[in-house]
Amino acid sequence: MSDHILVIDEGTTSTRAIVFDRELQQVAVAQEEVALTFPADGWVEQDGQEIWDRTVSVARAAAEEVGGVERVAAIGITNQRETTLVWDRETGTPIAPAIVWQDRRTAPICETLKAAKHEKAVQAETGLLLDPYFSGTKIGWLLDNVDGARARAEAGELAFGTIDSWLIWNLTGGTVHASDVTNASRTLLYPLEAGTRHWSDAMIDLLDVPSSLLPSVLPSSAIYGHSIPEILGKPLPILSAIGDQQAALVGQGALAAGQAKITYGTGAFLVANTGSARPVSDNRLLGTIGYEIDGSATAYALEGSIFNAGTVVKWLRDELGLISDAAESEAKAAGLTDNGGVYMVPAFTGLGAPHWDAEARGVISGLTRGARAEHIVRAGLEAAAYQTRDLLDAFAADGAAVETLKVDGGMAANDWLMQFIADICDCAVERPDYSEMTALGAAALAAMQLGWTTPKAWGSRDIKGRRFEPAMDASLRDGLIAGWRDALTRAKS
Numbered sequence: 405m406s407d408h409i410l411v412i413d414e415g416t417t418s419t420r421a422i423v424f425d426r427e428l429q430q431v432a433v434a435q436e437e438v439a440l441t442f443p444a445d446g447w448v449e450q451d452g453q454e455i456w457d458r459t460v461s462v463a464r465a466a467a468e469e470v471g472g473v474e475r476v477a478a479i480g481i482t483n484q485r486e487t488t489l490v491w492d493r494e495t496g497t498p499i500a501p502a503i504v505w506q507d508r509r510t511a512p513i514c515e516t517l518k519a520a521k522h523e524k525a526v527q528a529e530t531g532l533l534l535d536p537y538f539s540g541t542k543i544g545w546l547l548d549n550v551d552g553a554r555a556r557a558e559a560g561e562l563a564f565g566t567i568d569s570w571l572i573w574n575l576t577g578g579t580v581h582a583s584d585v586t587n588a589s590r591t592l593l594y595p596l597e598a599g600t601r602h603w604s605d606a607m608i609d610l611l612d613v614p615s616s617l618l619p620s621v622l623p624s625s626a627i628y629g630h631s632i633p634e635i636l637g638k639p640l641p642i643l644s645a646i647g648d649q650q651a652a653l654v655g656q657g658a659l660a661a662g663q664a665k666i667t668y669g670t671g672a673f674l675v676a677n678t679g680s681a682r683p684v685s686d687n688r689l690l691g692t693i694g695y696e697i698d699g700s701a702t703a704y705a706l707e708g709s710i711f712n713a714g715t716v717v718k719w720l721r722d723e724l725g726l727i728s729d730a731a732e733s734e735a736k737a738a739g740l741t742d743n744g745g746v747y748m749v750p751a752f753t754g755l756g757a758p759h760w761d762a763e764a765r766g767v768i769s770g771l772t773r774g775a776r777a778e779h780i781v782r783a784g785l786e787a788a789a790y791q792t793r794d795l796l797d798a799f800a801a802d803g804a805a806v807e808t809l810k811v812d813g814g815m816a817a818n819d820w821l822m823q824f825i826a827d828i829c830d831c832a833v834e835r836p837d838y839s840e841m842t843a844l845g846a847a848a849l850a851a852m853q854l855g856w857t858t859p860k861a862w863g864s865r866d867i868k869g870r871r872f873e874p875a876m877d878a879s880l881r882d883g884l885i886a887g888w889r890d891a892l893t894r895a896k897s
Contacts, residue, residue, distance in 0.1 A: 406477040408470055409850050410640070412459055413843040414483045414567050415648065416440070416504065416670040417718070419459045421466035422840060423476070424847040426856055430840065434465035441501070446508035446753060446762075449501035452489045455567065456574050460635060473637040477854060479575070480644040480846035482651040483567035484670075485590045488542035490553065490617070491570070493563050496578050500550050502567075503542040506671075506711055506753040510541035511762040522610060529604055531589070531596035531683065531691025535760055537709065539566060540592030540611045547613075557614045564617040566591070568645045572628055575642060580629040583619045586647040589693040593618065596682060596691050596704075623696035624650070625849035644849035648842045649673040650695050653705065654849060655841030656810045659863035661703070664799075664806045667842065668815035671756070672713035672788060674795045676804050678704045687798040688758045697852060701859050706804050708757035708795035712750040714814050716784040719752070726777045730814070737782040738820045743884070745770040747790075747891035748783035755896070758798040763897035770887070785821050789828040790888040796829050808832045812841040819872075827876035828884065836869035 408431070413420045417440065423432040436458040441449045467473045486505035491498045503509070514534045517523070523534045532538055543564055547554040556562050565573065566587045572580050585601060588594040593613060595604045601621040608615050622628060628642035646654065649667055653675050656665045661679030666672055675694070683691040683706040694705035717733055720726045727733050749755075751764040768780060796806055809831055815821060816835050826833040838844065851857045 406475060408475045409478050409480055409847045410463060410467060410476045411480040411482065411843045411846045411850075412463060412571060413648070413846070414455060414459060414481075414571060416484045416506075419455060419462055420843070421459075421462040422843040422847075423466050423470050424844070428844065428847055428851060428857070430838070432466045432469035434462040434469070436462055440504065444509070446511070448504040448507040448753065450487070450504055452491070452498040452502045452570060455502070456570065459571060463636060467636055473640070476636070476640060478641050478643040478850045479631060480850035481568050481571055481642065482646050482648050482842050482846040483571065483587070485566060485587055485647040485649065486537055486539050487567050488539045488546070488564070489567070489570050490543065490546050490557070490562050490564050493561055493578070496574065499553055499562065500546055503546065505537060507542065508536045508754050508762050510536040510545050513541045513544065514762070517610070526592065526607070526610070529595055529606055530592055532592055533688060533690065533760055536762055537756070538590060538592040540607065540613060543613050543617065544611055557617050560616040562617055563619070565619055568647070569619045572642060572645065575631040575635060576629045577632040581619045582622050582628055584622055584624045584645040584647070585693045585696045586624055586650040587645070588621045590647060594621070596693070623698040625696070625852050626698040627853065643853040644846050646695060646846055646849060649675050649707065650693070650705065651843070651845035652812055652841040653677060653845065654695055655843070655845030656812065656836070657863045657865055657867060658810065659701065659703070659859055663810070665810040665812065665841070666792060668713050668788060668811065668813035670714050672710035672792065672813070674708045674792065674799070674806075676706045676799060676806060678706055678804070680704070685802050687801045688760055689798055689802055690757065695849070697849065697859055700852075706799065706802065708798060710788070710791045710795070711754060711756045712752050713788050715752065716748070716750045716787060717815065720781055720784050724780075726781050730818075733781050733785055734818045734820045736778040737785050740778055740782055743782050743786060744775055744779040745772070745887065746775050746779040746783045747887055748780065748787050749891050749895035750784065750787050751895045757795060759794075759896065761896050764895050767891060767895045769891040769894055785818070786824060788815060788821065789825040790885065792825055793829050793885065796831070806831065808834055811835050812839050814839075822872045823875075826872040826874045828881060830874045830881065832874070833872040834869055835872070836867050
């Protein structure tokens with residue numbers, strides 16, 4: 405019986421396949437790391453072919469774990485957003501490495517556009533700001549820096565895609581070139597206008613991107629096509645595609661206006677559902693499409709992005725050797741009575757919302773002879789809380805105050821950090837027992853296509869978990885935040 409959904413969850417540092425049963429409970433998982441390379445200051449790249457090869461490997465392994473592909477009814481996809489690939493339509497070969505969302509190489513292009521006073525119009529059209537984070541300037545950079553690429557693009561020989569498009573193209577043997585509305589809304593090329601599913605002529609002209617490069621745009625829950633049988637052993641319908649942060653919003657069941665979540669993964673992303681109200685920010689937050697369910701619901705969202713969260717723990721482990729694994733960071737932080745005045749601003753690739761400083765770089769401040777490795781580890785964890793507080797302050801100033809913070813992602817497993825976030829942000833933190841909300845969201849959207857659930861049923865389900873209440877004295881909180889703001893000033897360009 406085909407009673408399972410296979411979700412491809414292609415993230416920044418790994419690709420996973422997670423299988424869910426008809427009740428949307430996880431029953432199998434396979435995961436492989438995907439390498440990041442850093443060829444220059446602020447540059448972050450990946451090999452598109454490696455992403456695809458590892459995706460096939462984990463998908464086959466996960467399907468086998470549940471008894472074979474005959475048990476699988478459909479595929480869902482969720483992915484790292486903004487990461488940009490351009491490939492040859494005939495051969496399917498990328499013309500260059502993928503430019504990862506963290507990459508800052510197009511900062512000069514963005515500064516030129518800002519100097520020409522384009523940002524206000526860009527924000528009105530797309531909901532986004534002029535920043536290297538987004539795909540549009542990455543596409544232009546590839547066309548202008550790979551020999552012959554612009555001429556080939558104008559001749560219709562090349563295709564652009566975020567990672568969802570790349571996976572769909574390969575799954576369907578190159579017959580479907582499509583993206584979903586959430587990924588499209590992160591490109592700087594898509595109008596923030598729910599339900600239209602067309603690219604922005606104004607942004608295509610401003611960024612000088614040939615329209616022939618662009619994929620068609622579909623709802624997040626829709627029929628994208630079928631995988632070719634050579635990949636998994638039989639054709640499977642692809643019934644969902646959605647950017648990872650919006651997927652977590654769906655996974656958390658935050659389908660009503662006013663509900664919000666933050667995912668602590670490679671970066672950290674706070675997303676608030678604004679329903680049918682198009683978000684407008686005066687505090688440098690992002691307006692985006694939250695999700696679109698074919699024939700049913702569409703929601704806007706307001707978002708704030710922290711560029712480095714889980715990467716800090718990985719850096720403490722791999723580059724500094726201060727911890728052997730992520731769990732050890734919790735023990736080291738909890739073993740101290742305070743932070744010793746040590747703060748870390750992890751602006752490895754600049755600062756995201758609400759600062760948007762592409763040229764900021766990381767600092768560790770407050771070091772004395774009494775500072776130990778444990779203080780640096782704790783400072784790295786504390787940074788996630790301070791940056792979350794910065795986002796919540798901006799959300800509140802935009803009239804979207806968050807009273808309860810729903811959390812998920814790898815760092816959410818850290819009890820000490822979740823309590824510290826509750827204390828610094830002065831709001832309750834709710835953590836579900838099942839943390840893989842990104843994959844679960846993609847599975848739920850595919851299940852809606854199969855008729856296994858409905859948006860109403862999914863949004864009203866009971867989610868078991870743990871709640872962390874703020875318990876810190878206000879004067880201590882204010883002092884810690886003041887120390888963070890001083891360190892932040894030192895990091896900014």
